[in-house]
Amino acid sequence: MKSWKTLDRRTILNHNKFLRVENHVLQLPDGRVIDDWAWIITPDYINVLAETKDGRFLIFRQYKHGVDGTSLAPVGGYLEPGEEPLAAARRELLEETGYEADEWLNLGSYVVDGNRGAGTAHLFLARRARPIAAPDADDLEEQELLFLSRDELEAALANGAFKVLAWTTAVVLSLQKLAD
Amino acid sequence: MKSWKTLDRRTILNHNKFLRVENHVLQLPDGRVIDDWAWIITPDYINVLAETKDGRFLIFRQYKHGVDGTSLAPVGGYLEPGEEPLAAARRELLEETGYEADEWLNLGSYVVDGNRGAGTAHLFLARRARPIAAPDADDLEEQELLFLSRDELEAALANGAFKVLAWTTAVVLSLQKLAD
Numbered sequence: 001m002k003s004w005k006t007l008d009r010r011t012i013l014n015h016n017k018f019l020r021v022e023n024h025v026l027q028l029p030d031g032r033v034i035d036d037w038a039w040i041i042t043p044d045y046i047n048v049l050a051e052t053k054d055g056r057f058l059i060f061r062q063y064k065h066g067v068d069g070t071s072l073a074p075v076g077g078y079l080e081p082g083e084e085p086l087a088a089a090r091r092e093l094l095e096e097t098g099y100e101a102d103e104w105l106n107l108g109s110y111v112v113d114g115n116r117g118a119g120t121a122h123l124f125l126a127r128r129a130r131p132i133a134a135p136d137a138d139d140l141e142e143q144e145l146l147f148l149s150r151d152e153l154e155a156a157l158a159n160g161a162f163k164v165l166a167w168t169t170a171v172v173l174s175l176q177k178l179a180d
Numbered sequence: 181m182k183s184w185k186t187l188d189r190r191t192i193l194n195h196n197k198f199l200r201v202e203n204h205v206l207q208l209p210d211g212r213v214i215d216d217w218a219w220i221i222t223p224d225y226i227n228v229l230a231e232t233k234d235g236r237f238l239i240f241r242q243y244k245h246g247v248d249g250t251s252l253a254p255v256g257g258y259l260e261p262g263e264e265p266l267a268a269a270r271r272e273l274l275e276e277t278g279y280e281a282d283e284w285l286n287l288g289s290y291v292v293d294g295n296r297g298a299g300t301a302h303l304f305l306a307r308r309a310r311p312i313a314a315p316d317a318d319d320l321e322e323q324e325l326l327f328l329s330r331d332e333l334e335a336a337l338a339n340g341a342f343k344v345l346a347w348t349t350a351v352v353l354s355l356q357k358l359a360d
Contacts, residue, residue, distance in 0.1 A: 001243040001250050001322045013193045013201060019218040019296070021193060021201065026245065028320060037245065038199040040220065042296070063181040065206065065217065066294040070181055073294070114246040114253070114344035116199070116222070118298060121345050140208060142181045164294035165301050169349040176352055 002029040009039070018042060018078075040118040043078040046089040047170040050075060050101055050126040051178075056147040058097050058129065059156075063141045064164065071163040072146075072156050074170050077139075085109065085122035093126060097145060098133040101126035107173040112166075121166045125174040150178075182209040189219070198222060198258075220298040223258040226269040227350040230255060230281055230306040231358075236327040238277050238309065239336075243321045244344065251343040252326075252336050254350050257319075265289065265302035273306060277325060278313040281306035287353040292346075301346045305354040330358075 005027040013021040022039040050058040060073045077092040079085065086104060093099055107123035135145075148156065154175065162168040188205040195201075202219040230238040240253045257272040259265065266284060273279055287303035315325075328336065334355065342348040 001241075001324075003243070003249070004245055012195070015192070015201070015203070015218045016216050019201070019220070021195070021199070023195070024245075029322065032320075034320070036196050038195045040199070040298075042293075061181075063183070064294040065184055065204075066291050066297050069183070071294070108340045108348065110345040110348055111246050111343055112292065112345050113222075113298070114244040114251070114347070117246050118220075118293070140212075140214070142209065144181075160288045163291055165290040165292050165345055165349060167294070168288065168290055169345060169352070172349070172352050172356055176356065 004028055007033065038116055040113065040116045042112075042119045044085070044120045044122065045076060045078045045166070046085050046092060046122045046124065047074050047076040047166050048089045048093050048124045048126050049170050049174040050093055050097065050099060050129040051174075052099075052147070053128050053130060055150060057150070057153045058099065059146045059148050059153070060096075060143040061146060062143040067163045071167070072161040073143075073164065073167050074162075076167070079122075086124070089122070089124045089126070093129070094133065096135055096137045096139070097129075098131050098135040099129040100132050101129040103127040105177055107170060107177065110169070121169070123166065123170045123173060125170075125177055184208055187213065218296055220293065220296045222292075222299045224265070224300045224302065225256060225258045225346070226265050226272060226302045226304065227254050227256040227346050228269045228273050228304045228306050229350050229354040230273055230277065230279060230309040232279075232327070233308050233310060235330060237330070237333045238279060239326045239328050239333070240276075240323040241326060242323040247343045251347070252341040253323075253344065253347050254342075256347070259302075266304070269302070269304045269306070273309070274313065276315055276317045276319070277309075278311050278315045279309040280312050281309040283307040285357055287350060287357065290349070301349070303346065303350045303353060305350075305357055
């Protein structure tokens with residue numbers, strides 16, 4: 001299948017480090033030109049579902065502006081400029097929970113919006129996690145750390161308690177991996 | 181946990197029906213004010229993994245600008261203004277493949293960006309799908325319809341062949357549901 005040709009791209013909104021928007025003028029293989037294709041540039045991010053040695057899952061109950069309330073959430077955060085996804089995942093796990101983990105499973109990297117970009121989500125399962133420090137998170141959101149059993153995690157997933165797309169994806173991919 | 185207070189919201193980019201951006205001035209429970217919180221308004225969308233009566237899964241191989249190439253994809257599309265998610269899912273299945281389905285399972289609704297909104301993804305599994313018409317899609321993208329076996333679907337998922345976040349989520353939630 002032939003690629004679309006980008007005839008022009010220019011920044012139409014440069015808001016801050018969390019959002020820039022481009023307009024793309026695109027030519028389709030059949031010759032048609034689309035002159036107002038928005039392209040969203042937001043930072044790539046990681047989510048990590050961390051499991052302790054005794055089979056508890058580190059989950060936050062967290063306020064999020066995007067859900068206008070609270071949601072359950074795995075560890076997550078944006079990549080720093082130039083940072084590798086796994087390094088960001090280790091850093092966020094340590095900052096947010098004070099844990100590190102012995103075993104890291106890559107659950108894949110996914111474009112957030114197949115049409116307009118909006119960054120890439122890198123998902124991980126971390127096993128045999130153990131506390132090595134006090135948490136040192138700089139998140140704006142209030143949050144509370146829970147230690148869910150596998151049954152509690154499965155029930156929360158089934159109940160839609162992970163209200164953000166990437167969080168549900170990280171949890172269900174992890175459960176699939178753990179069932180293998 | 182206390183909600184953040186929205187002190188001001190105003191449109192800073194009104195691009196087209198696929199993208200509007202607001203700036204929110206937010207007050208945190210501790211009194212701090214964030215004056216440049218971007219809020220992304222894109223249409224809500226559905227994805228449907230459809231399974232035929234003989235256990236084949238309707239999957240597209242599709243060009244997508246967002247992945248700069250091709251990806252496997254379940255049926256998907258934006259909600260029309262005022263349209264219910266299930267109605268949109270039935271409509272898109274029929275338009276894109278010519279199939280309708282007897283059994284619909286709701287896989288949940290998820291905010292795409294927990295910080296900045298970017299719409300809600302509504303995910304479905306449709307079972308006992310059967311052809312009733314010719315496809316009549318108006319998508320810009322080139323695509324080819326495949327009929328994958330369960331084993332082929334599982335292998336494609338494991339290989340990261342569904343490159344867009346919501347597509348992987350719809351597939352893995354469906355496989356979890358089918359395993360119950």
